[in-house]
Amino acid sequence: MPHTADVRIEAWAPTREECVSEAVTALVETFTDSAGAQAGPTREHATPPGTDEDLLVNVLDEVIFRMDTADELPLTTEVTDDGRGGLRVRWRVTGTEAVELIGAVPKAVSLHELRFGRDGAGWSCAVTLDV
Template identity: 45%
Template sequence: MSRGHRAVAHTADIALEAWADTREECLAEAVRALVESFADISHVPPGETVPVSVTGESDEAMLAAVLQEVLYQVEVHDRVAVDASVGERAEVRLRMVPVETVEQVGAMPKAIAVHELRFGQAGKVWQAHVVVDV
């Protein structure tokens, strides 16, 4: 199984890439990439599980909706996703902790940009690329 994520150079914003063997694992990696762009979650135990409903007409729209939900949870409910699981029908479960339990390490993202958004299968691996407005 191969999965991971990284930040890549991008003018004035943050670009994130994630990859995994399945669509669902790649979505979860994208969530981790987004959260790690602004919070150190390396030593935070998973908290409460929050099921969220997201929809999208395409894989790219689904990716954007999941990541926007992560930002919404921080802004509205003061909680940060430290882990994510995505079911085959895009049932998303975020493991959340209070925002005060994580150390902020970067600028808080404002939104997920729709330009340069890519999410799909390349060979046997799913890949995501997203630009995050900060």
């Protein structure tokens, strides 16, 4: 990104839920090398109903929140539709001490130029992260 305190991630997948999962992976990979880290406990998160963009931002914000407050990061992410307009997210996490920091740590998800929706035969998103 032109601004030194921003990182832009993009993700794509056949379904909305898989695209959110790929965005979580992209977020974590912007600043960590998790090679060799072992998946630990399972954590779950439920988003409230919202627009597709709101759901994506909620999930990514939760990853940053858990990193800041619980010192854990997702190694695997499974996202499902909750049937009521929200998402259910299940992560297998590892401690932040188990990964190598290789980049600037994200502090927030920016709404500037946020994009998430159907793209051809699947879904894609682009998100700016404040670092």
